[in-house]
Amino acid sequence: MFGGLFGRDVAIDLGTANTLVFVKGQGIVLSEPSVVAIDTKTDKVVAVGSAAKRMLGRTPGNIVAMRPLKDGVIADFEVTEKMLAYFIRKVQPQRLFFRSFVGPRVVVCVPSGVTGVELRAVKEATESAGARQAYTIEEPLAAAIGANLPVNEAQGSMVVDVGGGTSEVAVISLGGIVTKSSIRIAGDDIDDAISTYIQKEYKLAIGTQTAEQLKIELGSAFRLEEEESAEIRGRDLVTGLPKTVVITSEEIREAISVPVDAVLAAVRDTLDRTPPELASDIMDRGMILAGGGALLRHLDERLRRETGIPVHVADDALMCVAIGSGRSLEEINSYRSALSSA
Template sequence: MKFSYAIGVDLGTATVLVNVQERGIVLNEPSVVAINAKTGKVLEVGERAKAMLGRTPDSVEAIRPLREGVISDFEATEVLLRTMLDKVCHGFWYKLFKPAVMVCVPSVISAVERRAVVDACRRAGMGKVYLIREPIAAAIGAGIDITGAKGTLIVDIGGGTTDVSVISLCEPVVETTLKIAGDVFDDTVIRYVRKNYNLLIGSKTAEEIKQVIGCAYPRPELLKMTVKGRDLISGMQGEAELDSEEIRAALAEPVQEILESVHSVLEKTPPELLADISETGIIFTGGGAMLHGLAKLAGEAFNLPSALAEDPITCVARGTIKALDMPEFTRE
């Protein structure tokens, strides 16, 4: 089905991305809502709300309405989604021609949660509202033709969850979801630095460590990084020098759990589709998949071709727009 105006939304645990037809991705903001804890009034959404994390008085609470891939706060999720859509859907034409919207939702989602997402879109002035599961959107956004009877293995690592799916004929044949992803990587780094250096760091610093020197596979050369935090002994500011090899060792456990999930899915995959995967390999998508060397490690572990999709962070958002042109996902 062709739509005059179409919008795709990646409603992620860590970020919300909005993709507008013929304009591309116009919004990429954190999935955070700041509310007044006493009155329940929403104060800020997105980037401004994230800036409040760890810096708010008791009367202000900065929350993530999606946790570990599921909607934990219906009302906050609705406000988040409606606010993001309002930011990009303004002007006469959007009000006159209500855009169709395709929203990516977690693989594990209840009927009540689905209804909450649809209602939020309609309250934001959208027209037709369609929902698509995250690994399906990721595969489409990665440029994979999933309409045929051919197996494709997608490992989508977001902020809250990792989805491992074998897809054929636009549907998951074998899949699993685990609550180990980018947020767990960050938490693991925080715990490691606290235990080994008596230094307390925040999630923002942990994410920076992961991105700059973090790895799943040994780097060609050792990288070092100095980080600052609160010394747990003196209570004052302290610092520590970290290297890429110790961070690789720290992240080995959550990385191994992801690989074990891939192994479990491969074991349950029908032989015909397994033969397809031996040719097409493993495709990694999502921001968490950008951990250096993760795709290479998986390729060696399973003796399969393994690659990181182009621009993995935006795969899902790009897939939602493409899905609006596919009758498989827009049938009434």
């Protein structure tokens, strides 16, 4: 009878690079970059998501396009709140307007290494954005649920979730995380490493979007059967004029070796601290790669060679965390131990 009075329950994978929104009963309904453009004169939001991302590095003086999350946590509270409010509103039916009655229940994913202050900031921003009740779930746990791993059973499941701001490695058993590593080195650092390398080797300045494109087109964690190359344009740091250079996949692999090695070190560190019984489960069943970083070519092969453990890339690597957090909301009684509402 009162079903129509309440907002649709929502799960949000609030990522440094992208935000995905899962609506109960509908699945993932929105996937947009975590970027907000604000007019500094009026303090009004000009654009959110894809429209704002296109403005990065291209705005006039009075408009600032920014990413309000850094390293997986809130860097700008007010802007994050506006972005969350925009996304929550966008997925709610227009006829609902009794705000106090109808705020939806919202689950937000957080990195497993967040501090208490950072966790509180996420909850407060979610409640200020219109949630009736805010829960949080740790990203590796959400990724495991989304990848259909038996998280509530007495057997070890291992997840490596490489996002934009953080890389999370966790061993899960009986609905909780047994050992974990959370490092603030991930996809964004790979982009930065590419920009820095090109600046140093070619005296060429490129934007973040060009660096990301290079990572997608040429990036790999292990040598390719056929190396590739691409033409890139940027600003010559010596003359100040536009310039074009050709860069190869081998150079990109060398450029990103430090952040990739850091992710591998986090995996080894987690395995090192895993109880023997769970380690043998993982040896049998392998680990799951999730997050946007899982799409870096041959990262699975590199992990397999360095750890000797089978590695599987999740079917929906980019959406795994959002699907898992949505499922935890749909089957809230089964996953109550994974959700935190304090």
